Amino acid sequence: MLTVVVTAYECAATIEYVLDGIRWQKLPDNMPVRILVGYENSTDRTLEVLEAWEAKLPPKGSVSLQILMSPGQQIIHGRVTGRGNLFNLLKQVGETPFLAFCDCDDIWVDPNKIAKQIEVLKDQEVAAVYGQTAPPQRQFDGSKNLFWRGNRYCFSSLLTRGTCLHNSLTQHEELLQKTPVFDWMFAIALQQQGKLVHLADPMVAFGVQTDEDAGSVSSWHGDSVSAQKRYSAITASQIAFSMSGISGASRVGAALLALRLYCGSKRFMRRAVRSSDPSR
DSSP states (O other): OEEEEEEESSOTTTHHHHHHHHHTOOOGGGOOEEEEEEEOOOSSSHHHHHHHHHHTSOTTSSEEEEEEEOOOOEEETTEEEOHHHHHHHHTTOOSOSEEEEEETTOEEOOTTHHHHHHHHHTSTTEEEEEEEEEOOOSOOSSOHHHHHHHGGGOGGGOEEEHHHHHHHHHHHHHHHHHOSOHHHHHHHHHHTTSEEEEEEEEEEEOSOOSSTTOOOSSHHHHSOHHHHHHHHHHHHHHHHHHOSSOOHHHHHHHHHHHHHHHHTOHHHHHHHHHHHOTTO
């Protein structure tokens, strides 16, 4: 079985395309698909679209949809997030061989996405598989440079095992709940359980906007470059000083990244690297 976690907020214009991208995956052996949608109270027609889409599913088909109401938004380091919604869903996942995620403005454009990733996960040393994503086509006050750096771990391109989620929550639940950049922190939690593989195949359209006059669905898209750097720096600091089970070298690397993001200076980073090199 494949379980797909979807968070839905103010996404009436895109959520149907998101669900279609999941439904039309070409899966081996007619694998059943369970879609868990966390709905946050929206001012648009998001819930109506979700219910209409669910009503069109064949009663005995391989795809099922379950809508869960969000416990409410959560403020993390001054930023309003849907983390409470996400964790409410994660607690409901239960036992599942395969687990994927998709944000409500990201669309799986490759019908073989999951099948390709399952092939990679046949190697028991692999904990998770990511795919290539296209950059946002919308206009937003964010850093495309940061997008490309962080997008290797894009949440909506991820496929992992249900056991990996369980282990990650057991070991790092508090950090995962509090970190500003969940994608990065979850990737490190997964890396502690095995290899991370990144496929070059384009699989996800990121940050889709069907209405040119509409605002950003995800608050991250609307953040300024300085805010994105600050959230990334906080996450890197948490990895360096609060995360268990990582090597000393990884802690140093995360700390240096945090310093670079805080200071915004490449010159500072070069000096820090030179000073930490015992051969110099």
